Amino acid sequence: MDEKVLYSMTGLFDTPDQIIEAAEKVSDKGYTKFDVHTPYPVHGMDGAMKLPPSKLGYAALVFGLSGTLTALTLMYWMSVIDYPNIIGGKPFFALPAFIPIIFEVTVLAASVATVLTMLFVFFKFPNNVHPLHDTDYMKAVSSDKYGISIQSEDPLYDEAEITVLLGELGAYKIEEVYYDNDEVLEKHNIFEPKFIGLLLVLVILTSGTAYFVLNKLMFLPPFNWMANQGKVIPQENHTLFADTKGMRTPVQGTVARGYLPYPYSGQPELAAANLANPLLPTEENLALGKSKFNTFCSPCHGYFAEGDSRLNGKFPNPPSLHSAKLREWTDGRIYHVIVEGQNVMPSYSSQMTREERWATILYIRTLQRSLNAKESDLQ
Numbered sequence: 008m009d010e011k012v013l014y015s016m017t018g019l020f021d022t023p024d025q026i027i028e029a030a031e032k033v034s035d036k037g038y039t040k041f042d043v044h045t046p047y048p049v050h051g052m053d054g055a056m057k058l059p060p061s062k063l064g065y066a067a068l069v070f071g072l073s074g075t076l077t078a079l080t081l082m083y084w085m086s087v088i089d090y091p092n093i094i095g096g097k098p099f100f101a102l103p104a105f106i107p108i109i110f111e112v113t114v115l116a117a118s119v120a121t122v123l124t125m126l127f128v129f130f131k132f133p134n135n136v137h138p139l140h141d142t143d144y145m146k147a148v149s150s151d152k153y154g155i156s157i158q159s160e161d162p163l164y165d166e167a168e169i170t171v172l173l174g175e176l177g178a179y180k181i182e183e184v185y186y187d188n189d190e191v192l193e194k195h196n197i198f199e200p201k202f203i204g205l206l207l208v209l210v211i212l213t214s215g216t217a218y219f220v221l222n223k224l225m226f227l228p229p230f231n232w233m234a235n236q237g238k239v240i241p242q243e244n245h246t247l248f249a250d251t252k253g254m255r256t257p258v259q260g261t262v263a264r265g266y267l268p269y270p271y272s273g274q275p276e277l278a279a280a281n282l283a284n285p286l287l288p289t290e291e292n293l294a295l296g297k298s299k300f301n302t303f304c305s306p307c308h309g310y311f312a313e314g315d316s317r318l319n320g321k322f323p324n325p326p327s328l329h330s331a332k333l334r335e336w337t338d339g340r341i342y343h344v345i346v347e348g349q350n351v352m353p354s355y356s357s358q359m360t361r362e363e364r365w366a367t368i369l370y371i372r373t374l375q376r377s378l379n380a381k382e383s384d385l386q
């Protein structure tokens with residue numbers, strides 16, 4: 008309390024117009040180290056004080072741009088170099104798809120870094136002491152008065168002159184503010200080991216209590232009896248079997264439903280002789296055959312089996328199915344082509360069930376009949 012240092016000369020005003028005028032006059036006189044304190048932001052104050060634009064904008068720009076760059080490089084590295092995947096047919100480097108993330112990271116980086124820069128660089132956090140703190144002046148301007156404070160550091164500082172100037176402008180309570188050097192230079196307690204230690208103890212205490220209460224005192228087994236079932240899960244082990252494998256290889260000779268083995272593989276003549284169409288040419292079967300023929304056969308053979316492929320030029324055109332040879336082939340022989348394919352024509356056994364294959368053959372017969380009708384068909 009003994010060593011008091013002069014900080015500034017302060018004056019209070021009653022209206023915002025007065026403080027604007029005061030700021031203008033003071034800066035016009037050439038004072039540079041002064042500040043204005045108002046209970047709320049007063050419009051036009053930075054102009055009146057002749058303040059240069061804040062440098063905070065540059066920090067925002069730099070951090071924003073580095074956010075843009077980070078997002079862009081990160082996505083480029085992930086989707087072009089490290090894990091290139093075609094997504095929705097887009098190129099690996101799909102800028103339009105990157106824009107939302109670039110935007111978000113830019114905004115995030117700019118805003119967070121701006122706040123931190125303001126705190127640590129401009130406000131010099133953790134410094135929290137200022138000579139004006141706790142003065143009557145500060146109490147007045149944070150309630151309903153408007154104040155100006157001209158610092159003793161200002162080269163033009165002259166007690167008498169400033170007193171006259173502020174008086175002319177209509178200020179009252181023109182006073183000098185002193186501060187205690189020791190107090191301002193004092194090291195702040197925020198990062199002291201004792202304080203950090205206290206924080207650590209608090210962290211351990213609260214998390215320990217929470218853990219004990221929730222996991223020991225009030226613990227209820229989670230509701231999971233639908234997830235844990237005794238059944239055998241594919242790819243998992245199970246104690247039911249000696250080798251613990253949940254998935255079993257089928258017993259030798261097992262035939263899966265709908266997968267009867269084809270006995271005439273590579274033997275078209277045997278197929279022709281031994282296979283007979285089990286279906287009758289009912290309306291229902293012909294409708295099924297037509298539908299399957301149009302789906303699976305017509306792209307190459309044409310809707311009327313004339314070999315006029317819709318894939319013209321992209322796949323060798325097949326021969327017409329109306330040839331004398333085909334009309335003489337037994338149903339079993341055509342069935343063999345559907346199951347095994349023939350030269351460039353692939354097998355259709357996985358796309359069509361046995362019933363569908365036979366129905367398709369019935370439909371092919373109908374198509375053949377339509378171009379080569381018998382005398383008896385007319386009666």
Ligand code: HEC
Nearest residue numbers: 303304306307323324325326341344345349350351352355
């Ligand atoms: C991808 C095109 C394509 C599709 C689809 C296709 N075929 Fe073929 N088919 C061919 C070609 C090409 C040939 C001629 C193969 C050859 O050179 O022996 C052929 C030949 C045939 C033959 C023998 C003709 C002959 O004169 O030797 C029959 C029968 C036949 N197809 C029936 C069918 C049936 C039934 C379907 C539908 C289940 C079908 N094809 C679907 C391309 C196709």
